[in-house]
Amino acid sequence: MICILRERIKDAQVVKEMENERIDDLGIKGYQIIQKKDGFCFGMDAVLLSDFASVKTGGRVLDLGTGTGIIPILMEAKTQGSSFTGLEIQSDMAKMAQRSVKLNHLEEKVEIVEGDIKDASAIFSHDSFDVITSNPPYMIGNHGIKNPKEEKAVARHEILCTFADISQAARKLLKNRGVLYLVHRSFRLTEILNQLSKDGLEPKRIRFVHPYQGKESNIFLLEAVKGAKPRMIVEPPLIVYKNQNQYTDEIYKIYGMDVKES
Template identity: 45%
Template sequence: MPHEVELQPGERVDDLLTYEMKIIQSAEVFSFSLDAVLLARFAGVPQRGRVLDLCTGNGVVPLLLATRTKADIDGVEIQPRLADMARRSVALNGLGPRIRIIEADLKQYAGTGNGIYDAITVNPPYMPVGTGEHKENAHVALARHEIGCTLEDVAAAAMRLVRTGGRVSMVHRPSRLAEIAEMLRRYRLEPKRIRFVHPRAGAEANMVLIEALRDGKPELRVQPPLIVYGEDKQYTKELLDVFYGRRGELGGSE
């Protein structure tokens, strides 16, 4: 059951819809969305070992990963306010012994050494600088735009921190897929598994989930598309299974 924590002005506690988990959110900062939930269910993670979530925001991905693995999970977030919210969300769910939230810049973060993580997840900023960030508050702009880190910064950090043979999983925009694949390979992260997410059947994909293997051999599997809404304009069964934790893993890892 959730533990008691202190909320700051403007904060609320939302239901994560799975395992009675809760999360602290605020309208003043970037809240989690479907992409983070799908990433947490798609990523290949070991049952034991060490897992890292970069750009962790308010900690939703580590919280959801904790339902799938017994590994120790670190979350790195550059924004002090979001890192504080994430720590309190971890405490709210009684997961302090397993999840550690670190306020740090991923470009400098080294953990306790390089190559120490068995798996890394990341939901990075999707948009290059100069595409509207001036219209948003600083918290939202940093989450959406490559102000604090670029795609290359993310790939470089992941290569530095994951062990050989370890997995790096990312959610991003399909429009940048060619750039993503090229950047991952530049940093010795071989794309191995891709799944496109479509808002409805017949519509273009608006998200892509991609998993890479550090120093892996070239061989890419494209999994069946994930459809969000059915013809009845309601979530599909697969989506509901993901939300409610009935389906712990979204597509099998190798």
């Protein structure tokens, strides 16, 4: 595949960059994504979020902190939305995501914009999106071990933006009754709920994700609606593994894979 792409792309710098990259099959509509071999790569969180989120026919979608562009690409494959935009502050990541869009011939529906979440309300028109998604950095300050690679550190720690920045951007950019979908760490749930309510984004639906049956939740998936009244549905838990190295049937289905025999 690398050789085929080299024939398509004549820019020598792009070819050089690709020597440190790999191309992964997304298992849906033949789509693929470019990722760095030793850099930040998307994880299960992004896949679960793309499955949890819903977009009405013709809806406009914005992904805040898009990274590799995985969520806009998956959302385009899974929904009937009309346009999908990813905002990414890291220049190298944004350019790589743009190449993934071109690789899949999605230029007419998916756009990657380089920019800061804190400036999102100046980059995009207010009240212009039906859906916003975000798989934001989970860790605050010195919580956890900070990766020495800047790219990974920015993706995992609140270095360049906080959750408040994301919530406030969503408040300004969503239409009335527009929906924010996000995935975050369970230990920060109270903080997240408080911030969303403060910004007029009412939490309406939540699903906790557990690594194994009987283990505590490590992440949650959340839907919040701009201008809605308080009342939240707690969905049944999502269990990732039934046994060591064996996903549950639901996880296999979310990935579009055949259910494995027990």
